[in-house]
Amino acid sequence: MSPSGTGSSRSDCRMIQHALGQTCVPNQPQRVIALSVPTLGNALALGVQPIASIVYFDDPPPYLAKHLESIQILGKEEQPNIEKVLALKPDLIIGIKYATEAIYPQLSRIAPTVVDDWEGYPSWRDHFDFVAKVLGKTEAAKQVWANYYQRIEALKSALGDRLQDLEVSFVHICCGTIDIDAKNSFNGSILADVGVQRPPSQAAPIAGGITSLSEERLMDINGDVLFVATEGEASLRKLAELKQKPLWKQLRAVQQNRVYPVNYPTWRGGNPLAADAVLDDLFKYLVNNPE
Known part of the structure; x- marks a missing residue:
């Protein structure tokens, strides 16, 4: 399978431009792997439950703990266990460039893989919008942002x-x-x-x-x-x-x-x-x- 293909007809997927090229991603992915904690949190906020992720911590933060009970952990390092990824049979993998670039060819042979040009935590908003686009959840993303700014205004008022x-x-x-x-x-x-x-x-x-x-x-x-x-x-x-x-x-x-x-x-x-x-x-x- 080529990095830009999915093996399915083009009507079943959408072309997404990303940091390492372009990839046709499933219109309704069912088995998503998130290769960073921000990516994982973004997917969850959009109502998508990834099947697996990597983490950076020993003790899950309270906001993530309940979600991690049903998510496979692929490791605590930047790079995931490729054998585990293969065994999980994902239909979409979402990563960030600095951590994923070296293994992108391997991942893209397993499933359609898209990579964002994450530039550290100052780019967290852009990464959320990228994940929303990849998952076809741009309308849900608007609601997430509306809820965020409602809380900001409530705090200002308080x-x-x-x-x-x-x-x-x-x-x-x-x-x-x-x-x-x-x-x-x-x-x-x-x-x-x-x-x-x-x-x-x-x-x-x-x-x-x-x-x-x-x-x-x-x-x-x-x-x-x-x-x-x-x-x-x-x-x-x-x-x-x-x-x-x-x-x-x-x-x-x-x-x-x-x-x-x-x-x-x-x-x-x-x-x-x-x-x-x-x-x-x-x-x-x-x-x-x-x-």
Whole structure:
């Protein structure tokens, strides 16, 4: 089977232009494999249950946990187990270029395979629209976006006058580094839609949307509210160390007892289901627990 063919008549499939060429995808795919967590979340948000996916985490984030019970896991690395993919007999595979390009010829011999030019979490909205197009779910996608922006407006309304003066910071502690997410990151773009203020270090877009921070620049995460994401025991130990630093104790959110733990794979989820869960956190901590 050629990378651009499906072995079925053209009336049963639609040509999709993608990062590695063009492929005729089934009009109504029944056995979809998603080769990234954002792709998986996008499909689920559109009402399509993939049969398999790869994951990046040991503990499923709450927003995905119930869905993963009926989804085969193809591995925790960037590249899936090809033998498992073959055994599952998919009729459509959706991937992202940087992780899929090397094995694209093999995958496209198994099933029609389309690949998006994912450019990191700043491109999460474009990737959702790509997946919707591939799955023939563009009308459903409009409803997903309508629901998202309705929640954004509801949060703005609930925050009212506090919106203009509220400075919200986010930090991720993992793997020996302290990272901050800028305006064009996944959670940064949600916070930008809400209209809350960000610390200067997080208020502008940067390449990739994420940058590392040295302990000496800890005041760069200063804000009225600080959301903290950790991942694993090592990052919890690192957070405990940071809490002993004089600079940490100078942070406004620390002094006002407004530091809130959030789930890392949710706040970097890169899909509308994760966005909904981030908005849940924002309602919980900014509206229902304002002080």
